[in-house]
Amino acid sequence: MNPNDLLQKAADGSRLTPAEGLTLYQNADPTHLMEVAHTLRLQKTDPGVVTYLVDRNINYTNACTTDCQFCSFYRVPGHPEVYVLSKRQIGEKVEELLAWGGTRILMQGGHNPALRIAWYEEMLRFLKSTYPEIELDCFSPSEIENIAELEGLSMETVLERLNRAGLDGLPGGGAEILDDAVRARISPKKTKTAAWLHAMRIAQRLGMVTSATMVIGFDETWEQRVASLTRLRELQDESLASHGNGFTAFIMWTAQLSETNSLGRSRHRAKYGADYDEYLHTSAFARIYLDNFTNFQASWPTQGLDTARRALFAGANDFGSTMLEENVVSQAAAYTEKEPRMTVHRLHEQIWQAGFTPAQRDSRYHIVHRFDRALTAAELAPAPIPTRLNGVDGAAEPAGFVPAASL
Numbered sequence: 001m002n003p004n005d006l007l008q009k010a011a012d013g014s015r016l017t018p019a020e021g022l023t024l025y026q027n028a029d030p031t032h033l034m035e036v037a038h039t040l041r042l043q044k045t046d047p048g049v050v051t052y053l054v055d056r057n058i059n060y061t062n063a064c065t066t067d068c069q070f071c072s073f074y075r076v077p078g079h080p081e082v083y084v085l086s087k088r089q090i091g092e093k094v095e096e097l098l099a100w101g102g103t104r105i106l107m108q109g110g111h112n113p114a115l116r117i118a119w120y121e122e123m124l125r126f127l128k129s130t131y132p133e134i135e136l137d138c139f140s141p142s143e144i145e146n147i148a149e150l151e152g153l154s155m156e157t158v159l160e161r162l163n164r165a166g167l168d169g170l171p172g173g174g175a176e177i178l179d180d181a182v183r184a185r186i187s188p189k190k191t192k193t194a195a196w197l198h199a200m201r202i203a204q205r206l207g208m209v210t211s212a213t214m215v216i217g218f219d220e221t222w223e224q225r226v227a228s229l230t231r232l233r234e235l236q237d238e239s240l241a242s243h244g245n246g247f248t249a250f251i252m253w254t255a256q257l258s259e260t261n262s263l264g265r266s267r268h269r270a271k272y273g274a275d276y277d278e279y280l281h282t283s284a285f286a287r288i289y290l291d292n293f294t295n296f297q298a299s300w301p302t303q304g305l306d307t308a309r310r311a312l313f314a315g316a317n318d319f320g321s322t323m324l325e326e327n328v329v330s331q332a333a334a335y336t337e338k339e340p341r342m343t344v345h346r347l348h349e350q351i352w353q354a355g356f357t358p359a360q361r362d363s364r365y366h367i368v369h370r371f372d373r374a375l376t377a378a379e380l381a382p383a384p385i386p387t388r389l390n391g392v393d394g395a396a397e398p399a400g401f402v403p404a405a406s407l
């Protein structure tokens, strides 16, 4: 089939085979691809609304033994800048989020060999009992695999224990490209494709919230991108058929490779990277190809606000989150380095400017509040809450770690 026939097939709601997808992705006119992606988005989600989440990332530790080539965030164990956040530090961040009307924290960190499963369970129990209204979407498949290896447990047992301790969701970080040849090149010590998918399969079976991600710009081929998307589509089919709980969303961004520190890890960056047009092109293709996904996020932290607004016409129906804090991609000169915080008012402005109505959602994409008129910054300002941290220890745990004063 030629690209126009394939576009028509997709617009008619028929699934593309991997070979058809590759042909479409490589040969279709990007503008037409975006038009079809936008039409499908209008059909599958509320056409007048763009949703968003009020949440924050909390990076609980930067110690990591995995040495991903593209990562400027981590420090090897023993490095003087290694930190682990205390309960009090994390609690203070959650209380700031509550003041903003937030509903979720996304807690992720490095593969820290000093943190055992009991530390994670205790932290989750503390957060769940202190802030029961906050959804805890924490860790990623590679962190789960790291805990499993440290403890000599299966990933299934680790996820069941963390779920019992309060874990609501497993975010899709660390997928990058789900192709082991790419992974062997950019992150040889990190979770392989099958293990990443298996962790998600288990989390979905346990009823947890999960998201699927892809990062482009590691000199991967078009075929490897399509293969990565095909693996996500297959797991989505499997989970929806067996218990109905699949990925809530697909989120894609481009590799953030500029150095902002002296670690010098992005040593192949001259040939790495993807530009904004490639981001929009691939976003549109993903909306078309992943026909069993409903929600697609635009990524303002990595692409900037202008491109993120354009993504709302390339298949995306969601503007991501306020992300009151981000420390990982920000270390590699992402947009958040320039604008590290996105207030609710600023986020509304972007959605109104694109011609949609903003609606706050939770992590399962249920609408929390729909805003039918533009509110002022004062009306959307945070309303501080009384602290629930009286008597909570501020010491870093385990003993010996440096509290992170600036995070």
Ligand code: SF4
Pocket: 064, 065, 066, 067, 068, 071, 072, 073, 074, 109, 110, 111, 142, 187, 190
């Ligand atoms: S990306 Fe994650 S796993 Fe890789 S080095 Fe950075 S913190 Fe470690």
